Amino acid sequence: EPEVTQTPSHQVTQMGQEVILRCVPISNHLYFYWYRQILGQKVEFLVSFYNNEISEKSEIFDDQFSVERPDGSNFTLKIRSTKLEDSAMYFCASRDSGTGNLSPQHFGDGTRLSIL
Amino acid sequence: AQSVAQPEDQVNVAEGNPLTVKCTYSVSGNPYLFWYVQYPNRGLQFLLKYITGDNLVKGSYGFEAEFNKSQTSFHLKKPSALVSDSALYFCAARRGNNRLAFGKGNQVVVIP
Numbered sequence: 001e002p003e004v005t006q007t008p009s010h011q012v013t014q015m016g017q018e019v020i021l022r023c024v025p026i027s028n029h030l031y032f033y034w035y036r037q038i039l040g041q042k043v044e045f046l047v048s049f050y051n052n053e054i055s056e057k058s059e060i061f062d063d064q065f066s067v068e069r070p071d072g073s074n075f076t077l078k079i080r081s082t083k084l085e086d087s088a089m090y091f092c093a094s095r096d097s098g099t100g101n102l103s104p105q106h107f108g109d110g111t112r113l114s115i116l
Numbered sequence: 117a118q119s120v121a122q123p124e125d126q127v128n129v130a131e132g133n134p135l136t137v138k139c140t141y142s143v144s145g146n147p148y149l150f151w152y153v154q155y156p157n158r159g160l161q162f163l164l165k166y167i168t169g170d171n172l173v174k175g176s177y178g179f180e181a182e183f184n185k186s187q188t189s190f191h192l193k194k195p196s197a198l199v200s201d202s203a204l205y206f207c208a209a210r211r212g213n214n215r216l217a218f219g220k221g222n223q224v225v226v227i228p
Contacts, residue, residue: 004159031214043160043206045215056214091159102167104150105216107159 002026004108006092012114013082021077021111023092032075033093033105034067036060043091049075079113087115118143118209122219130227135197137222139190139207148210149190151181154221155203163205166190177201197226 005024013019025032034046047057049067066078075094079086089112093105119142129135141147148167152160164175171183181192192205202225208216 006159033214035216042220043216043218045217048214050214058215093160102148102165104162104165106162107152109157109159 004092004094004106006090006108006111008111009109010112010114012116015084015115016081019079019082019113021079021090021092021113023075023077023108024073025075025092025094026096026106027073029094029096029106031055031095031097031105032067032069033095034077035091035093035107036088037091037110038085038088046077046090082113082115084115087113089113118147118217120207120209120217120219122205122207122222124222126223126225128225128227129197131199132196135192135194135201135224135226137192137205137207137224139192139219140188141190141207141209142188143209147183147190149181149183150208150210150216151175151179151190151192152206152208152218153203154206160206163192197224199226199228202226 007022032049035043037043045058047061048055064080068076089110091110092108095103095105121140150165151163154160163179164173166173166183174180179194183190204221204223206221207219
């Protein structure tokens with residue numbers, strides 16, 4: 001069964017540094033998402049992306065964050081100047097366009113980001 | 117605004133016994149509800165969804181969920197729990213056109 005893949009599985013970065021998290025969504029999917037899960041807390045929505053542009057973003061997704069689909073397969077999340085509170089598990093998800101907006105999102109295994 | 121509540125922190129159940137994981141929701145308009153499971157060091161795995169139609173929804177691995185509009189609930193159930201069902205379970209509601217709003221999750225422990 002096709003999967004969403006994320007790399008790296010664990011990223012350790014110094015505070016203030018830029019970090020790029022990478023995702024390869026399922027190949028025929030058109031909608032892409034990033035979520036994060038701070039240890040012991042809820043999974044929180046960050047951003048959704050469709051047709052090469054952001055379709056929705058949360059209040060968490062401030063100017064330090066950006067997303068990009070640089071080619072036909074990758075979907076990246078960049079954090080420009082990381083803060084300690086950015087430490088979390090980051091999940092990428094994708095879904096196809098079947099049944100309108102009702103197809104489920106499929107998640108990758110996540111990247112654990114640790115800011116030192 | 118859509119929100120989801122999972123009132124319990126941990127659910128302990130003996131292997132072979134019925135498993136129920138509770139979820140209540142608060143959504144405007146028609147609710148679109150989902151259950152996901154997370155095994156250690158893995159991502160969220162889709163189990164089932166309710167969009168419309170029958171209130172009893174069947175999903176993967178023998179799980180089902182019952183949509184109850186009057187009680188605004190969407191409890192996850194399995195008639196006979198397995199040790200391998202031990203995991204973190206998340207209820208979610210669709211917000212807006214895209215985003216999922218998740219509950220805090222429930223740790224399920226199935227005792228052999």
